[in-house]
Amino acid sequence: MPPTLTSPLSASAAATPHATTTHLSIDGVTKRFGSFTALDNIALEIQEGEFVCFLGPSGCGKTTLLRMIAGLTRQSAGTLIQRGKDISTLPPQARDFGIVFQSYALFPNLTVFDNVAYGLRNRRVARADIHARVAELLALVDLSGSEAKYPAALSGGQQQRVALARALAMEPGLLLLDEPLSALDARVRGHLRSQIKALQARLGVTTIMVTHDQEEALTMADRIVVMNHGVIEQVGTPAEIYHQPASAFVASFIGTMNFLDVTAAANHQVQLGNTVCDCLPHTFAKGRPAQLAIRPEAVALTRQPGALVGEVTGIEFLGAFQRVSLRIAGTEQRVLADVPSRDSAMLSLKLGQVVGLHLPGDAARLYPAGSCQS
Amino acid sequence: MRALAWIPPMSRLSPEALIRLLVLLAGVALLVVGLLFPLFAMLVKSVQDRSGDFIGIANFVQYFQTPALVNSIANSIRVALTTTVIVVGLAFLCAYGITRTCMPGKRLFRMLAILPILAPSLLPAISLVYLFGNQGFLRDVLMGETIYGPIGIVLGMSFWIFPHALMLLITALTHSDARLYEVADALGTPKWRTFLTITLPGVRYGLISCLFVVFTLAITDFGVPKIIGGQFSVLATDVYRQVVGQQNFQMGAVVSVILLLPAVISFMVDRWIQRRQVAQLSARAVPWQPTPSPLRDGLFALLCYGVAGVILLVIGTAMYASLVQFWPYNLTLTLQHYTFQGLGGGGWGAWFNSLKLAFSVALIGTLVIFFNAWLIEKSEGYRPLRQGLHLMAMLPMAVPGMVLGLAYIFFFNQAGNPFNWLYGTMAILVLNTLVHFYTVCHLTSVTALKQLDPEFEAVGASLKVPFWTTFRRVTLPVSLPAVLDISVYLFVNAMTTVSAVVFLYNSDTRLASVAVLHLDEAGYFASAAAMAVLIFLTSLVVKLLHAALTHVLLNNAQRWRQAG
Numbered sequence: 059m060p061p062t063l064t065s066p067l068s069a070s071a072a073a074t075p076h077a078t079t080t081h082l083s084i085d086g087v088t089k090r091f092g093s094f095t096a097l098d099n100i101a102l103e104i105q106e107g108e109f110v111c112f113l114g115p116s117g118c119g120k121t122t123l124l125r126m127i128a129g130l131t132r133q134s135a136g137t138l139i140q141r142g143k144d145i146s147t148l149p150p151q152a153r154d155f156g157i158v159f160q161s162y163a164l165f166p167n168l169t170v171f172d173n174v175a176y177g178l179r180n181r182r183v184a185r186a187d188i189h190a191r192v193a194e195l196l197a198l199v200d201l202s203g204s205e206a207k208y209p210a211a212l213s214g215g216q217q218q219r220v221a222l223a224r225a226l227a228m229e230p231g232l233l234l235l236d237e238p239l240s241a242l243d244a245r246v247r248g249h250l251r252s253q254i255k256a257l258q259a260r261l262g263v264t265t266i267m268v269t270h271d272q273e274e275a276l277t278m279a280d281r282i283v284v285m286n287h288g289v290i291e292q293v294g295t296p297a298e299i300y301h302q303p304a305s306a307f308v309a310s311f312i313g314t315m316n317f318l319d320v321t322a323a324a325n326h327q328v329q330l331g332n333t334v335c336d337c338l339p340h341t342f343a344k345g346r347p348a349q350l351a352i353r354p355e356a357v358a359l360t361r362q363p364g365a366l367v368g369e370v371t372g373i374e375f376l377g378a379f380q381r382v383s384l385r386i387a388g389t390e391q392r393v394l395a396d397v398p399s400r401d402s403a404m405l406s407l408k409l410g411q412v413v414g415l416h417l418p419g420d421a422a423r424l425y426p427a428g429s430c431q432s
Numbered sequence: 433m434r435a436l437a438w439i440p441p442m443s444r445l446s447p448e449a450l451i452r453l454l455v456l457l458a459g460v461a462l463l464v465v466g467l468l469f470p471l472f473a474m475l476v477k478s479v480q481d482r483s484g485d486f487i488g489i490a491n492f493v494q495y496f497q498t499p500a501l502v503n504s505i506a507n508s509i510r511v512a513l514t515t516t517v518i519v520v521g522l523a524f525l526c527a528y529g530i531t532r533t534c535m536p537g538k539r540l541f542r543m544l545a546i547l548p549i550l551a552p553s554l555l556p557a558i559s560l561v562y563l564f565g566n567q568g569f570l571r572d573v574l575m576g577e578t579i580y581g582p583i584g585i586v587l588g589m590s591f592w593i594f595p596h597a598l599m600l601l602i603t604a605l606t607h608s609d610a611r612l613y614e615v616a617d618a619l620g621t622p623k624w625r626t627f628l629t630i631t632l633p634g635v636r637y638g639l640i641s642c643l644f645v646v647f648t649l650a651i652t653d654f655g656v657p658k659i660i661g662g663q664f665s666v667l668a669t670d671v672y673r674q675v676v677g678q679q680n681f682q683m684g685a686v687v688s689v690i691l692l693l694p695a696v697i698s699f700m701v702d703r704w705i706q707r708r709q710v711a712q713l714s715a716r717a718v719p720w721q722p723t724p725s726p727l728r729d730g731l732f733a734l735l736c737y738g739v740a741g742v743i744l745l746v747i748g749t750a751m752y753a754s755l756v757q758f759w760p761y762n763l764t765l766t767l768q769h770y771t772f773q774g775l776g777g778g779g780w781g782a783w784f785n786s787l788k789l790a791f792s793v794a795l796i797g798t799l800v801i802f803f804n805a806w807l808i809e810k811s812e813g814y815r816p817l818r819q820g821l822h823l824m825a826m827l828p829m830a831v832p833g834m835v836l837g838l839a840y841i842f843f844f845n846q847a848g849n850p851f852n853w854l855y856g857t858m859a860i861l862v863l864n865t866l867v868h869f870y871t872v873c874h875l876t877s878v879t880a881l882k883q884l885d886p887e888f889e890a891v892g893a894s895l896k897v898p899f900w901t902t903f904r905r906v907t908l909p910v911s912l913p914a915v916l917d918i919s920v921y922l923f924v925n926a927m928t929t930v931s932a933v934v935f936l937y938n939s940d941t942r943l944a945s946v947a948v949l950h951l952d953e954a955g956y957f958a959s960a961a962a963m964a965v966l967i968f969l970t971s972l973v974v975k976l977l978h979a980a981l982t983h984v985l986l987n988n989a990q991r992w993r994q995a996g
Contacts, residue, residue, distance in 0.1 A: 130812065130890050149446045150893035157894045163887035165906045167992050176905075177895030208992035228895060 081106045081264045082127065082232065087136030089122055089288075096122045098288045100136070107262045109255065111275040114285035115311070120268045123285075124234055127266065129153050141231065156225030160237040162217045164209040170196070170220050171205035177228045195223040198257065215246040222254070226261070233258070235267035239274060251278060272312050276300065284308050306425035309351045316357065316393045318350045318386075319427065328424060331389040333365050336419025347427040354381065356421035357395035359405060360414035368393065368415045370407055382407060386415065448898055452807070456817050459804040463824040465851065466867040470839035471831065477842050478685035491686045501670060501683075505690065508666040511582055511657075512650035512694075515589045519646050522590075523597035524639070526739055529732030531605040532631075534724040536733060542602075544740040547747060549595045550971035552928040554948045555964040556591040557659035558957065559749040560584050567760050580662030588656035591746055593649050594739075597642050604638020605631075610720035637705050644698035651694050652832030654931040655945075659952055667691045668931065671834045675841075675935065685842070688835040699830035747968065754962035769962040775951060778942035783966055786944035789861050790926040790974075797866040797873065798919040801825075805877030806907060810889050811899075822874075829871035833931030836868055841935050856938040864936055865926045873918040880914035881907070912985055920978040924971045 082104040089097040097119045104110050112120035125131040127138060129150035137146045145153050164173050172179075174192045183191070196202050199219035209217050218238055225233060238254070239247045255278045258265045269275050275282050276296040284291045284299060284307075292304040303309035310317070320328040320335075322342035327334050328350055335350070342348050359368075359382065368384030371392070380402045382395045393415070397405065405413065481487045495501050526545065530538050548556065563570045564579035577583055608631075616626045632639075654668040661669055667687055675684040754770070756763045772779030804825065808818045828836070844855045854860040884907065892902035908915065930945040937946055944967050951960035986993075 128890070128894065130893070132813070149449055150890065151448060151896050151898070152446065155894060157890065159885075159887045159891070161885050161887060163885045163891050165888065165891075165910075167906065167909045167989070176892075177897055180895070180897045180901060210992055224891070225894070230894075234894075 079106045080104070081108070081141060083139045084123075084127075085137050085139070087123070087126065087133050087138065089119070089126065089131065090134045096288050097126075097133075100290060102283060102290065102293065104264060104266065107264055109258050109265045109267070109278060109280045111279035111282045112266065112268045112285060113272060113275040113279075113282050113311075114270065114291075116270055118285040119288040120270075120283075120285050121236060124236055124266060124268045127232075128155055128157055128234055154230055155232040155234050156228060156230035157234040157236065158218070158221045158225045158238045160240050162209070162214075162221045162241070164217055164221055164224075166209055168208075169205065170201065170207050170209070170212070173209070173220055174224045174227055176224060181228075191227065192223075195227055196220075198226070199223045213246075214242050215250055218242065218250065222257075226263070231264060233263045233265040235265065237268055237270070240269070240271070247274075254278070276312070284311065286311070303351070303423070306349060306351065309423070309425065314354055314394065316352050316354060317425075318352070318391050318393065320348055320350045320424075322346045322348050322424065326419065328422075330366070330417075331386065331391075333388075335366070335417050335422065337422040337424055338420065340424040342424060342426075349425045349427055350417075350422050351425060352393075352417055352422045354394040354396040355379075356418055357393060358416040358418065359384075359395055359397060359401075359407075360416060361405060362414050363412065364414040364416060366415040366417065367412055370409055370411045370413065373407055373409065380407070384413070384415065387412070449813075452811060452899065453814065455803070456807050456811075456814060456821070459800070459807060460817060460821050460824070462800065463821065463827075463867070463870075466863050467824060467827060467831070467836075467870075470836070470843035473843040473846065474685050474688055474835065474839040477682060478689050480682060482682060491682050492689075495683065495686045495690075500665075501687070504665045504667050504670050504687075507582070507664060508651050508668075509694075511585050511589070511666060512647050514582075514586050515593065515650040516643060516647045518586065518590050519593050519597045519650075520601075520639070520643055522739060523594055523601050523642070525732070526736050527598055527601035527605050529736050530602055531608075532720075532722050533729045533732045534722050535729045535736065537737075541736045541740055544743055545598050545736075546595050547743055547968075547972075548592050550924055550928070550975060551592070551747065551750075551968040552930055552945045552948060552964055553588065553592040553653055553655035554659050554930060554945065554952070554960075555750050555968060556588040556746050557584065557656045558948075558952065558961050558964055559746045559753070560588055560660055561957070562749050562753045562759060562961070563746075569760065578662070580660060581664040584660035584662075585657050585664065585666070588660055589650050589653055591743065592653070592656065593646055594743075596649060597646050600638060600642040600645060601635070604635040604642070606719075608634060608720040610718040613720055637708065641702055641705050644701050648695050648698045648832075652691060652834065652931070654834055654934070655949075658949060668832070668834050671838060672934065675838060681838075681842070684838055688832075688838050691832055692830070692835055695832050695835075696830045702829075703826070750961045750968075751965050754958055754965050756958070759958065769958040770966070772947075772951075772959055772963070775954070775956050775959055778944075778947045778950075782942045782947040783944045783963070783970075785858070785941055786927055786967065787970065788858065789865065789943060790923045790970075792858070792862045793865045793869075793926040794919040794923040796862065797869070797922045798915055800866070801870060801873040802877045802908075802911070802915055802918065803903075805874055805881060806903065809878060809881040810884075810886075810907070825874040826871055828867055828869070831868075833868055833929060834934075836864065837932035837935035840864055840932075856936075856941070858941050860936055861933055861941055861943070864932050865929060866922070868929065868932050869922055869925045873921060876914050876918050876921075877911075880911045884910060912989070913982060916978060916982055916985070920975060923974050927967055927971050927974075 080103050084100055084102040087097060087100040088095070100123060112123060114120045122131055126133050129145070129148055133146070137144060139145065140154065165176065168176070171192055174195055175188050178188045178191060192205065193202065196204065199222055201216060201219055201223070204212065204216070209220065212220065222238075235254075239250060242250065251274060267278065276299075279296060281293060281295055282299050283293050286307050292299060292308045294302070299308060300312055303312065306317070309315045318330055320330045322340065322344055323329050323334055324344070325341070326337060326339045328337050328348065330350065337350060340348075367387040369387065370382055371385050372383035374381040379396045379398050382397055384393050384395060385391070386393060397407070407413070478491055479486060479488060481490070526541075529535050530542065560579055561584075562568055564574055564584070565571070568579070574583065612630050613626065616630060621629075652668060654672065657664070657666045657669050658672065665673070667690060670687045671684050671691065674680045674687060753759050755765050755767070757766050778785070804821060808822050808825075811818070840860065843849065844851055844860060846852070854863070888906055889899060889902060892899065892906075928945060930949060933943055934946055934949065937943055944963055948960050948963045948967070951963060
């Protein structure tokens, strides 16, 4: 049975391809709109067969960068090289990519078949070949039999799958996805997410997806490019981005993060209020103010008060765990701790209760002071 | 050529981008030659003497020292203001009846109310003469006042402008948010307060816009005052008299400049309002549905059908007058007035010319205007060119027909103008009419194009399909209703317009609307009425065909417009 978009995922589907040839290399790309710099000196290499996500808040330049790769927006400076060919000044027609937009952009007056065959027809492919190719593509996105339907008769998720089939019809070397799931409701989104990823892994097509949804990026990408204010903050695998954020912005943008005002002490220690805590090695001069970042799930609570003590000021029940807000004694700083449900029973937390706080040093990173308000 | 520095060198352009650029330049050239140059020639003419020497504002000084001319300003304003009050008042009540009550027969009324647009503005004037003129059977209603003058002008204009105002106000009143009315009801607000605090503020931009549109139409109209104005002169007839009657082109230019002012002002006010109106209504608004109220519905029905009755009376009078032997002495029916034999004015030949003009303008104009709008809306790059084209496309709205026609004489009839060969041909009439009615078509196109997904072109390009294929296979079919609207608008206006073309025809290209004017001038009133009725019927037939075609097309398109 040929694999389809909604057939179960095989174990190999999520495996990272180990290709090492460069598919696309972006160098010194800058885009200015008048006095506003949308992209500032971007450099990035994308490997053959890789699934890369551009992630960032709205206005960070991620969509501009995607449109620039497609040739829909012209860069102010810099070069783009795709498979060894300089495409910097080529119009979209002369580049090798397929694209899927958030709005689907299906042609409403054409049937599903005509939509998918749109580019093939123009290439003067034989009629029988077109039929075979469209049938194959629709089977791939699990929409066999919908050839004669019009887009308006399909659900949002189905429409986006047609758009995906259309983008893949010309066998592009590069697949561009511009927030493809944002217009869908949560359930369809979650489903289509894993299916797109599976399809991409099967076809091995190099893919760039723009998204502002970190969960989407973390679950789908081989590598994530985190962007902010027109610059790349960090490039890395989802685990690297989550566990070793390169900047306070990345740390705060991905997941939930506590930021505590501290003063740098020895090279792997900081002073929080009157307490000295361990942290990952840093290069801050002793006595410099800094921010200590630690994830709520890394914060440990104990019944016995230790060096650090916190008063419980709020408890949120979130099913698998409880999110506890605490005020650190001796400072007015607040910290969140995620306590798994089975531990919370043991702690039997109540508002106003005073508990011991432990911030494990290997989970605490230090960033310059004032770089993030938590 | 520093100004062209932003255009990349031709060698680097792909063939497709080159074609796009050339078409864009052609669009700009069309409006530069067809609008900007003529207007400039007219402005120049207004500061020259007869031998073409620069004399500063001497012409204007002379104008303001001639009481016979200056009086026209006050006359024009008075007539236009009165018309505005009558038309907007009536149109508001009728639009309210259609949108906010449960009066019966709304569709029929809307159809009847649109009829005046299909006739040249000369038709109501002719009918009014038959009704209230020296031989008119309703003459006594005026109690000794004469119809030849301000009364006739106001009545004639009101008839002809009413549909424009009605359509604008229906649009404004249709957009309502039921939730506001529900809240008002829940808070126990009296009906009159709801009207003052919700209904009126909701339509204020539409209402102001409508006031200015009506005022502009009234102050620039030529047909009605020409036929029924008698000794009462207004700006538009002054232009005609100075140019055609006295061959005083300089003074014609001066009056044109003065006539341009109110139109330009109202144009600017309208643009300003349009900008503020954006996002008045959120996408989540719930449309308001009227509930039956017998007394209110009855009163509005009475009013609307009264108005419709007047419209039918005016059109019916022109028809009847064109069909009787000799009003009012011999009322036997005859078709002899439709032979136009032995009369000046061109007769059926003029009608054929009008038909040719109307079809040419509808076909060429629709394609050119829609494609230009597409270039402006849907292409990347050449921003200054696209913005320039958009600005020029908005300008014709502010240029009255008389002014545009006269400007064409000044520009195209110049010795040494490379476009001189156009003068006196059908081509110049097509160009003039196309430019004259450009703005509304442009706005309709832009509105339709804005509703399309902005990424169609990008998808087409990513699939290696040239832009003209995507335009032909997707953009045009999806926008077909708007495109058909534009073509029928152009057809009807080309058929009925008289103001601009009255300066530009020659003996071979005489038009039906001009023929009406000449037959009336020559005293062949019944034949003038016959020609006006002929124009009306032609427009009506085309409009009905358009409605049928739209119906069929939309039915076919239902397959994809609504989930099937």
